[in-house]
Amino acid sequence: MIEELHGRRETVLHPATQAFRLYMNIEAENYPAHWHTDLEIIMPIENIYTAVIEKQSYCLEPNDIFIIPSGQIHELIAPPKGRRLIFQVDHAILREVNGFDSIYNKFFPYALFRESECPEIHSRLVQYLMQIYQEYTSVEPLFEASIHGLAIAFFVQAGRLRLKQTDSFSSLKKHKQQSYIDTFFNLCTYMNEHCTEDLSMDELAEMTGFSKSHFIRLFKEFAGVSYYEYLTKRRLLHAELLLDNPEYSIADIAMQSGFNSLATFNRVFKSSHNCTPTDYRKRQHSAS
Incomplete structure (x- = not known):
């Protein structure tokens, strides 16, 4: 369900006071190529679901967990019938997982977790998502705090599994x-x-x-990615935080985010986000 789309950029409309949105999607509707600032987790419950990233299609089976990081352009293709859990999370929650930022780049352009790869951790991830769904739909007292804690636990396990998948420096003892x-x-x-x-x-x-x-x-x-690409991505994430504050000018944000000129900041930001910093700020404020 895409509620607000500007070009390819989707603005995810969170319920008031919440840093996340979750729903059981049963729509036989395809979603064209788009991106959003939220990280997105998709887990089919019944029937397959297809995600397309960088012109490559990934057919997701029930209980597969597919993570699409913030800013990644993707397309979603639904079967005639089926159900899939979709959990969209504000990137701010990830910043609370100490150390997660240092491995977040390993989730680009996507992360796919299947039961066959690591059954024990995969089982925990499925359990966390189903508990989040139960809390979200029950609306018991303190359900938001419960979801917050479960989401952090989910990303701790997802980070560990992603490190196993990528297996850096595997040729070494x-x-x-x-x-x-x-x-x-x-x-x-x-x-x-x-x-x-x-x-x-x-x-x-x-x-x-x-x-x-x-x-x-x-x-x-x-x-x-290269050290320069990593550093640039970190600077862009810092700039996103500053863009939420209307007191800062775009030029101030460029300088405070480590860019050596406004022109460079505008060019790099537009290349990454498919919109200028000014447009990004306008859309963020119109959605709030």
Whole structure:
């Protein structure tokens, strides 16, 4: 159910005071290519459901869990009959999961969890989603707090499973692999906290103890993108937070988010969000 669409950008309308929206979708309706700032979790209950990302189709079976990160363009194709749980979550909740930001990039362009891969963790994820659904539909006292806690527990398990799936530095021995993961996890945490500053590749490579050439290769193996792409994405997330405050001008936001010019900020933001920072701000305010 898309309630508000501007071009390809969907504005997810959360119920008042809630940082999430959940519904059991039974509509035999296809949704054209679109994106939204919320992270989206889809789990078919009855019959298949198809997601299309970057021109690749993914046929989801019942109990498959498909996670679409914030800003990712996707298309959804429904069968004539079926049911699927759709849970859309404000990215702010993810910031409460300590360390999650450092691995969030591993969820791009999508994450797919099937029972056959890791039955124990997958079973927990399904259980969390069904508990969230029960809380959401029962509207018992403190149901929002309960959903909040369940969502955080879900993302902790999802993060662990995603790390298993991507298996960074798999060619190394176990103890060395864990050492490399810890090094780059800590580096990403540092970059998250200092993304608005002038972080040079030389400085970051020195922090890891690797040469520049090794650093470039190892960072991409861990994060799935180059250090520059990772840093840019962090700066854009910071800019999104500032855009919610009407007291800041677009130029101020560009500078406070680590971009060296307004032109660069506008270009990078539009390339990522398919709209200018000004348009993004207008749409956020019109939806609130």
